[in-house]
Amino acid sequence: MLPVQAVARQPATVTIDVETCKGCVLCVDVCPPHVLVMSEDVNRMGYRYPILLDGCTGCELCFKICPDYCFEVYRGAEDAAPLAN
Amino acid sequence: MLPVQAVARQPATVTIDVETCKGCVLCVDVCPPHVLVMSEDVNRMGYRYPILLDGCTGCELCFKICPDYCFEVYRGAEDAAPLAN
Amino acid sequence: MTGIGGQGIQLIAKLLAQAGIREGRQVMMFGIFMGMIRGGSSESTVVIADQEIVAPPIVPDVWGVLAMHPEGLPALARKVRPGGVLVLNSSLVVSPPAWDGVRRIAVPATELAKEMGQVMAASMIALGAFAGATGLVAVESLQEALGDVLPPHRRKLIDTNRHCIRKGAEYVAQRDMGASVPA
Amino acid sequence: MTGIGGQGIQLIAKLLAQAGIREGRQVMMFGIFMGMIRGGSSESTVVIADQEIVAPPIVPDVWGVLAMHPEGLPALARKVRPGGVLVLNSSLVVSPPAWDGVRRIAVPATELAKEMGQVMAASMIALGAFAGATGLVAVESLQEALGDVLPPHRRKLIDTNRHCIRKGAEYVAQRDMGASVPA
Amino acid sequence: MPTRVLMEGSHAIAEAAIQAGCRFYAGYPITPSTEILEYMSHRLPQVGGVCMNAESEIEAINMVWGAAGCGVRAMIASTGQGISLMQESLAELANAQLPCVVVNMMRGQGDYYQATRGGGHGDYRHIVLAPSTVQEAVDLVMLAFHLADKWRNPVDVLGDFILGHTSEAVEFKPLDERDLPPKTWAATGARNRASHNVTPLGAPQKLNLNPGDHYAAIAAKYPEIARAERRVESGLLDDAELVVVAFGSPARFVKYAIRVCRERGMKVGWVRPISLWPFPDETVREATGRARLVAVFEQNAGQMIDDVRLAILGGVPVVPIGGISHDHSGFGVGPALEPAHIVARITEAYQGKAAA
Amino acid sequence: MPTRVLMEGSHAIAEAAIQAGCRFYAGYPITPSTEILEYMSHRLPQVGGVCMNAESEIEAINMVWGAAGCGVRAMIASTGQGISLMQESLAELANAQLPCVVVNMMRGQGDYYQATRGGGHGDYRHIVLAPSTVQEAVDLVMLAFHLADKWRNPVDVLGDFILGHTSEAVEFKPLDERDLPPKTWAATGARNRASHNVTPLGAPQKLNLNPGDHYAAIAAKYPEIARAERRVESGLLDDAELVVVAFGSPARFVKYAIRVCRERGMKVGWVRPISLWPFPDETVREATGRARLVAVFEQNAGQMIDDVRLAILGGVPVVPIGGISHDHSGFGVGPALEPAHIVARITEAYQGKAAA
Amino acid sequence: MSTPLKKVSAKPELLLSTQHHLCPGCGEPLAMRTILEIITELGMRDRTICVCGIGCYTAFPGIIDVDVLQALHGRAPSVATGAKRVLPDRFVFTLQGDGDMVSEGLQEIVHSAARAEKFTAVLLNNGVFGETGGHMTTTSVLGQRTKTTMDTGRVAEKHGYPIKIADLLAQVDGAVYVARGAMHTPSAIAWTRRILTEAFRAQLEGKGFSFVEILTMCPTDWYVEPSETPDWIEQNFTGTYPLKILKAPA
Amino acid sequence: MSTPLKKVSAKPELLLSTQHHLCPGCGEPLAMRTILEIITELGMRDRTICVCGIGCYTAFPGIIDVDVLQALHGRAPSVATGAKRVLPDRFVFTLQGDGDMVSEGLQEIVHSAARAEKFTAVLLNNGVFGETGGHMTTTSVLGQRTKTTMDTGRVAEKHGYPIKIADLLAQVDGAVYVARGAMHTPSAIAWTRRILTEAFRAQLEGKGFSFVEILTMCPTDWYVEPSETPDWIEQNFTGTYPLKILKAPA
Numbered sequence A, B: 001m002l003p004v005q006a007v008a009r010q011p012a013t014v015t016i017d018v019e020t021c022k023g024c025v026l027c028v029d030v031c032p033p034h035v036l037v038m039s040e041d042v043n044r045m046g047y048r049y050p051i052l053l054d055g056c057t058g059c060e061l062c063f064k065i066c067p068d069y070c071f072e073v074y075r076g077a078e079d080a081a082p083l084a085n
Numbered sequence C, D: 001m002t003g004i005g006g007q008g009i010q011l012i013a014k015l016l017a018q019a020g021i022r023e024g025r026q027v028m029m030f031g032i033f034m035g036m037i038r039g040g041s042s043e044s045t046v047v048i049a050d051q052e053i054v055a056p057p058i059v060p061d062v063w064g065v066l067a068m069h070p071e072g073l074p075a076l077a078r079k080v081r082p083g084g085v086l087v088l089n090s091s092l093v094v095s096p097p098a099w100d101g102v103r104r105i106a107v108p109a110t111e112l113a114k115e116m117g118q119v120m121a122a123s124m125i126a127l128g129a130f131a132g133a134t135g136l137v138a139v140e141s142l143q144e145a146l147g148d149v150l151p152p153h154r155r156k157l158i159d160t161n162r163h164c165i166r167k168g169a170e171y172v173a174q175r176d177m178g179a180s181v182p183a
Numbered sequence E, F: 001m002p003t004r005v006l007m008e009g010s011h012a013i014a015e016a017a018i019q020a021g022c023r024f025y026a027g028y029p030i031t032p033s034t035e036i037l038e039y040m041s042h043r044l045p046q047v048g049g050v051c052m053n054a055e056s057e058i059e060a061i062n063m064v065w066g067a068a069g070c071g072v073r074a075m076i077a078s079t080g081q082g083i084s085l086m087q088e089s090l091a092e093l094a095n096a097q098l099p100c101v102v103v104n105m106m107r108g109q110g111d112y113y114q115a116t117r118g119g120g121h122g123d124y125r126h127i128v129l130a131p132s133t134v135q136e137a138v139d140l141v142m143l144a145f146h147l148a149d150k151w152r153n154p155v156d157v158l159g160d161f162i163l164g165h166t167s168e169a170v171e172f173k174p175l176d177e178r179d180l181p182p183k184t185w186a187a188t189g190a191r192n193r194a195s196h197n198v199t200p201l202g203a204p205q206k207l208n209l210n211p212g213d214h215y216a217a218i219a220a221k222y223p224e225i226a227r228a229e230r231r232v233e234s235g236l237l238d239d240a241e242l243v244v245v246a247f248g249s250p251a252r253f254v255k256y257a258i259r260v261c262r263e264r265g266m267k268v269g270w271v272r273p274i275s276l277w278p279f280p281d282e283t284v285r286e287a288t289g290r291a292r293l294v295a296v297f298e299q300n301a302g303q304m305i306d307d308v309r310l311a312i313l314g315g316v317p318v319v320p321i322g323g324i325s326h327d328h329s330g331f332g333v334g335p336a337l338e339p340a341h342i343v344a345r346i347t348e349a350y351q352g353k354a355a356a
Numbered sequence G, H: 001m002s003t004p005l006k007k008v009s010a011k012p013e014l015l016l017s018t019q020h021h022l023c024p025g026c027g028e029p030l031a032m033r034t035i036l037e038i039i040t041e042l043g044m045r046d047r048t049i050c051v052c053g054i055g056c057y058t059a060f061p062g063i064i065d066v067d068v069l070q071a072l073h074g075r076a077p078s079v080a081t082g083a084k085r086v087l088p089d090r091f092v093f094t095l096q097g098d099g100d101m102v103s104e105g106l107q108e109i110v111h112s113a114a115r116a117e118k119f120t121a122v123l124l125n126n127g128v129f130g131e132t133g134g135h136m137t138t139t140s141v142l143g144q145r146t147k148t149t150m151d152t153g154r155v156a157e158k159h160g161y162p163i164k165i166a167d168l169l170a171q172v173d174g175a176v177y178v179a180r181g182a183m184h185t186p187s188a189i190a191w192t193r194r195i196l197t198e199a200f201r202a203q204l205e206g207k208g209f210s211f212v213e214i215l216t217m218c219p220t221d222w223y224v225e226p227s228e229t230p231d232w233i234e235q236n237f238t239g240t241y242p243l244k245i246l247k248a249p250a
């Protein structure tokens, strides 16, 4: 299998569509710098959702593992080409 | 595959139910001493059938290959145990 | 036409029908055969007429019967019209039925075929005899129709079959068993 | 009882029904849920009576509603009888309907459950509140029925659930929102 | 099993089968019949029976064929799609004269034709029983096994989503079955007897190559069943000007609606066919003695109405007051089942506003 | 193809399909439909079409599903058993609104119910056409493709062993089909357009999650078809005291028998439904205007007779004069088809000796 | 002849009649005989249940002296499953053709093998639907002319490749014995008798699913004379379908 | 942050809506995304026909922006055959679950592979009938607890062995590309993206039948939390179903 390396490049961030989130926590588990934590609050469906702390590297792993298409990932312009894999 | 040897032992003979014979000639083709030949006549279904000439060894190959169960094989009493295979 | 599977009943029926078409007549044909291939009876009905055909495929009565084998013959007894013809393969139909007012024409088709080295061509011989005996279609029409009905992989047998048809027709001609079709 | 898949609606309905049986009453229950497992609405009707039940499984009107989620609530508007009760999970049903003559009892079940570290036990809390508020069955009957309805692999959760049921009942008791069943 | 237990319809059907001696079940999951499979997978091994998680409906019904052919009581359940897949087997099981019980937990009631007219090829018939409550489902499943053995023919039980998902307290009352002959025809290995050929192809006797006799014998059986096995329930017919005919779960709603209509002074009664084949045509005909109108409530585009009309043959007008009714679930729990809606439809018909 | 050629029914049906633009065929051998497959395997490639030797009936019908879903005219043929296996697909093809032609070369006429009442689950309908001669088979197959596209619904052609194995001279007369709309709904890759969802599950529009609308639209289509597509032939009705109703090949025998009966002085006429669904109930009803009795000849235990009775609703008595008739072949060419037998049955009915 | 002669071989005891409708030179009656002889040999007549498919061999259920469950086309493995599961001490075997097993009912046989059903499945492989008149099946070999591949023979591009079902089943956990024989020569028949016996023994010992494929001659649909069929098998069949044991219990 | 940020990843272009009813932590939406992204990448949107089976993934036909032929349960390969044969220049792929493909429709996929049909078949294998509530399928692994193997887990003696469909298909002549991926970790996803691309390419190059199995998480019916599913896959699935390429064109 191909190894997938977390790409650590700052500055970067993600947006999270918390209303479609189903609280599966998969994103939190894969985030290499552990900058995602689950909320205390619940969304309209009654699920907790992830909150982004500082330190996102824009590695896209959360994006890749989220079954509910909640993430968009933003990176500094110089790195903005989508990651190849 | 197991080799099957024609067992050559005299005296022996076969009976042929010529009315159920469908004339396929398979028995004639396998008979080692070539003592089966096809008739000129046809049976009630319109098929030629085999006729036994002298020299049957009782090898049972005709019996084994006949799709219409036409043969019975007879051998001298000392050899009368069914051939093992 | 009646016989058992493998005798080529359906083929000769088709040949007869096609010969009718070649002669510009109205034709209807219906074949039935057990299991479509193997032993068991095989039967085919051919209606050839100069006007429109009103009879259904299983006809109420028949005028000519071609029997290659005894199987199936008894069932036809009720249907044969007086004045009709029964052409039979006397090699296999050893005790043919006697039907009132029906002319019986015995052709040892299987034996004749054997003599020609073509056991399986018995039906062609019988068909030739049938045409010869009844004049329902011309023997030439049958011979021409062969090319229309034989499947591609059997085309090589056209000549043999033509020969067999002729042979059957000659057999009845020699014995003066011919007759014309009823009005 | 209405909510969405995964909230445990069918389970608490069964619990309520079983509690009714334990009390020797006549019970009929009917559950409907989209796709049987996943999101989408989930609804269950429980009829508990002292005489024979004549109503069909989809009842013409209801007296008590337990709403875990806003989905499915509007459809119930027509059915709720004046004098009835609506127990709702105020954590998720943020703008509850106002139905004429229907008493509204808001229980922040999801939040309470969260406080107890058991988000998924919200429905048990709500059920406890429903029983407490209506007196339809005794809270003790519910707690006892738990053993009858939990699947084997969830038995370990009996105690937690008992606790949640109690918690819900206490919530309404403390706020004096209880009431008795109509005649 | 204790005397009266709260069970949901699906589980009650499964338990009833087991109590009737069913020792083989094969099924493939499909809503709303899946719970029967779930229950069987757990319970059958406990009584020494076999539950097969078959890989498809066709494999399932043919496993049932094998078990039934060996003389074992066997059942299968599915819903529309799955039952459709089994049609070749269901038709030929009747030709093979194999007793078994086929449960169709319908989505709605659209499979009436399929069940009663033979969704499969040819002229076969299954006995079709349509329970209306969970208790009746229990009773009819038990009866189904009995009738299947009695007539050597498959018996269908036609339930639906509502029946399967309604829980009620039920009781299991085994039938007296001492009159049933032993299954001497089964394929069990020919110990101390002639060998058998258990076949749908019409030559069950060895060396008997006349399939016609066999088919004729089967064909002769159906009119007999038709005479013997009609079952029906009715009520409030004495003075009824309008008779509503309905079957299965919806009949339960209809009964309730009729009670409401009576309270409002309408002279309405009801007939509920319990056996859909044979259809209780005499009762339906007689029920219309005083009536001026017959209304048929069924959750489909109009299927049983054919049998009602065939029973009445123009004696009085017959109007449909049911229909396909769709909701989000697709499982047949549509708005047309609302008691208020049924009351309205009956009232309309009573007042002469329904279209024939 | 020359203008009039001698062809056996099966081949004529296949050729008619090709001339109607059929470019996909999938089949599995089964007597008496096999000859259609044989012909197609040879002919379709010659016209750039595809003939699949499918490994089973279920695979065959779903290959047809795929081709039809891409907008290509597609056909399948089989007989009873095979058609039974396809029931799930046949029902859902109607829900997916996929036009295709399904030929059932029956053994006898036992599949009338299956074809007209939906052997599958639910409330779908196929248009069912029943040719009586080889020429009519050709014409109806061509029409079938047209109607399938017109209504976006499967159309069945119900033939039988006799039709398949009768050879007659036929002519192929293509229809004018310019009124047919293009198949803009097909799945062909969403080039320059929004993407499609061709589905039986009731949500053909992307993002439309209300299957109810879809099913309602389909349900509304059937009464329209029923009004528009009734086809029937009749004869000698003017003074007929007895009307015989028959369909398919046997109707040909019946017509002949009626000619014989007329010659013997009986006032008998006939009605031959060509479309079995929709059933030409009005014609049947009108045909009984003067008649005192209607007799139904069908080669089964009594199936179409339901539709005849439903059409007449007790107006005059309806009696069966057909029946299952077995012979050694099992293919439905039994003694009941003998013209003399039919004449006898009609005479009996005419003289009032038939049992209702 | 001076010594009195004794009958050493005759029609199988378990055959009620020697008359059948199969074609001249057909290989299927040979396979049937071999099976019946082994059943007699192992003394299993009165605990045998034969589950028969639909093809030319359906001629046999009416003339063999063991209990038969006649299955629909393709369904024999499921029927056998039902039978063996409710009567686990009986000897259950299926008899299917290539059309029945590898075309119509492929999934039944693979699933049964995977479920480790303890019956023996016998395949009579002649590479055609014989009964319906000789059409291509899943096992027809490349190049084979059949009624539905008449113009070109079987061509991979159009008709796909033959499925070697024995090879496939040997891959399936649950199958314990898988072997292939044939009926075209006396030695092939003897070989087949051996593997059938081994397969039946595997069942009797409760080891799991056992399978024997038997290549049978179909002169009618191969368009050759019966006497040409042994060569036909060697030239067209045994390359794709070599006679061997593909899997056996350790 | 000083540099302006640019969006580098977002929901797939070919997804009309991100809302679906699948459970929290379900692996199927991940597989769907991967497929859609490759279709976009290869520029095939307007010649793609997706043939969808019936299972939880049937949530997608209504929200993906490519043409879909919705097939009945188990039948997708035959529907795809019909489609690809009449429109050979389109890109056709099937989407089926293990219940759909390896249980209900096993024979369709094996036959299609043997016929060398030139579409790509994608299997979403979660070892359960998810949609109906989590029952044993043919691919459930030994020991797996499902709603119909609740008391004992899957036991070979009673329930048989799992079918390794990829291994089986790799044996079939006609299949040119066969590989297995998974969705439980980002690296498994990347691997799956690679094999899917190769499979699609094999189709586009007209090489024959191509097949990709994808192990997808089903926390609901495995009775674990979503965050436990990656471990569950490693412990229970990849032993029986290792991620690898089983067959590739030379």
Ligand SMILES: Cc1ncc(C[n+]2csc(CCOP(=O)(O)OP(=O)(O)O)c2C)c(N)n1
Pocket: E088, F028, F029, F030, F031, F057, F081, F082, F085, G028, G053, G054, G055, G056, G057, G073, G096, G097, G098, G099, G100, G101, G124, G126, G128, G129, G130, G131, G132, G137
């Ligand atoms: C469901 C179904 N489809 C088709 C048939 C028609 N049919 C009868 S026998 C047969 C072919 C059998 O082929 P095979 O199993 O290879 O046996 P063979 O005749 O070659 O010995 C077919 C297709 C049938 N009886 N049932």
Ligand SMILES: Cc1ncc(C[n+]2csc(CCOP(=O)(O)OP(=O)(O)O)c2C)c(N)n1
Pocket: E028, E029, E030, E031, E057, E081, E082, E085, F088, H028, H053, H054, H055, H056, H057, H073, H096, H097, H098, H099, H100, H101, H124, H126, H128, H129, H130, H131, H132, H137
């Ligand atoms: C013929 C038929 N049988 C059964 C069903 C019921 N059914 C719907 S989805 C499904 C399970 C699908 O399982 P799988 O393909 O593994 O998909 P998953 O839900 O696990 O993703 C079943 C059995 C059906 N729709 N059609």
Ligand code: SF4
Pocket: A013, A014, A030, A031, A032, A033, A034, A035, A036, A052, A055, A056, A057, A058, A059, A060, A061, A062, A063, A073
């Ligand atoms: S892109 Fe996602 S996974 Fe990567 S660091 Fe940022 S939040 Fe974490």
Ligand code: SF4
Pocket: A016, A020, A021, A022, A023, A024, A025, A026, A027, A028, A049, A050, A065, A066, A067, A068, A069, A070, A071, H025
């Ligand atoms: S992976 Fe997606 S659905 Fe799961 S918790 Fe994170 S944002 Fe929510």
Ligand code: SF4
Pocket: B013, B014, B030, B031, B032, B033, B034, B035, B036, B052, B055, B056, B057, B058, B059, B060, B061, B062, B063, B073
């Ligand atoms: S037993 Fe048969 S094969 Fe052997 S020698 Fe005698 S006739 Fe020939």
Ligand code: SF4
Pocket: B016, B020, B021, B022, B023, B024, B025, B026, B027, B028, B049, B050, B065, B066, B067, B068, B069, B070, B071, G025
């Ligand atoms: S093998 Fe049998 S059927 Fe064939 S010719 Fe010899 S005796 Fe006759």
Ligand code: SF4
Pocket: C037, C038, G021, G022, G023, G024, G025, G026, G027, G028, G056, G126, G130, G131, G217, G218, G219, G220, G221
């Ligand atoms: S068609 Fe072939 S398999 Fe069938 S009986 Fe004839 S030779 Fe045997």
Ligand code: SF4
Pocket: D037, D038, H021, H022, H023, H024, H025, H026, H027, H028, H056, H126, H130, H131, H217, H218, H219, H220, H221
């Ligand atoms: S049941 Fe399993 S496969 Fe289905 S949506 Fe839920 S997690 Fe996904």
Ligand SMILES: [Mg+2]
Pocket: G055, G097, G098, G099, G124, G125, G126, G127, G128, G129, G130, G137
């Ligand atoms: Mg074969």
Ligand SMILES: [Mg+2]
Pocket: H055, H097, H098, H099, H124, H125, H126, H127, H128, H129, H130, H137
């Ligand atoms: Mg799955």
